[in-house]
Amino acid sequence: MTRHDPILQAVADTPVTPDQSARDPAHPPFILIAIAALATAVGVIALLGRTIAGGARFAFDTNLMLAMREGRNPAIPDGPVWFKQAMVDITALGGGTVLTLAVVLTVGLLVASRHLLTAALVVAGTITGSVAVGLAKLVVGRERPALVDHLVEVGSASFPSGHAANSAIVYLTIALLGIQVMARRSARMFLIGVTLALVAAIGVSRIYLGVHWPSDVLAGWSFGALWALAWWAGAGWLRLHLADRATRAPTAR
Known part of the structure; x- marks a missing residue:
């Protein structure tokens, strides 16, 4: 590191916040969890993607999509008019603009609170996850469902669901890394619960609006959750490593 790296120097010089999300921070095999979660995330997408690319179809995809249509009419969504608008509003929370704003605002808050390591991890975890989802869409190239009418405009490939995957990657990564620096257990539980519900x-x-097969969404959820878990575990290992190095460093320079 040189004197021309002020951001990296600031991260290195900032005291490492202990991991508040583990009862015994030294107990979980963080690095093994991170490797296993990343491997499983890639495996889930690779296996399902290969199956779907080979022409496989799942009966539950059709049944669930039609169950969300009034009288199984593919043109009319089930429920009152306000519910359709609510689904449109909710789906926007998983769009690129909102997710980018969520990351920017979170990073700004973390930097202002001097949680520079957590801020850097949030940026790295969310960007790499989004790139991985985009690559999976290009490789598999599944077409959007033609079974029911689409209630919102879509353009990219269907598998995996970008909204499901990226919202899990962004919101769960923020939540799991955030709880590492939150002291109160009740606050940590609230954040995780709200994030999972969102x-x-x-x-x-995405299924209700007719733009994704349920299997697209399940794959997106699985990949995003495992990706976030991997970054939580990796961050826990890094905190232990940096804290241990700080305790071994000489007090005088």
């Missing part, structure tokens, strides 16, 4: 609602909205 990610679930976004995924369901």
Whole structure:
């Protein structure tokens, strides 16, 4: 590191906040969890993507999509008019603009609170996850469902659901890394609960609006959750490593 790296120097010089999300921070095999979660995330997308690219179809995809249509009419969504608008509003929370704003605002808050390591991890985890989802869409190239009418405009490939995957990646990564620096257990539990509910609602909205097969959403949820778990575990290992190095460093320079 040189004197021309002020951001990296600031991160290195900032005291490492202990991991508040583990009862015994030294107990979980963080690095093994991170590797296993990343491997499983890639494996889920690779296996399902290969199956779908080979022409496989799932009966539950058709049944669930038609169950969300009035009288199984593919043109009319089930429920009152306000519910359709609510689903449109909820699905926007998983769009690129809102997710980018969520990351920017979170990083700004973390930097202002001097949680520079957490801020850097949030940026790295969300960007790499989004790139991975985009690559999966290009490789598999599944077409959007033609079974029911689309209630919102879509353009990219269907598998995996970008809204489900990216919302899980962004919101869960923010939540899991955030709870590492939150001291109160009740606050940590509230953040995780709200985040899970939000990610679930976004995924369901994609099926209700007719723009994704349920299997697209399930794959997106699985990949995003495992990706976020991997970054939580990796961050826990890094905190232990940096804290241990700080305790071994000489007090005088």
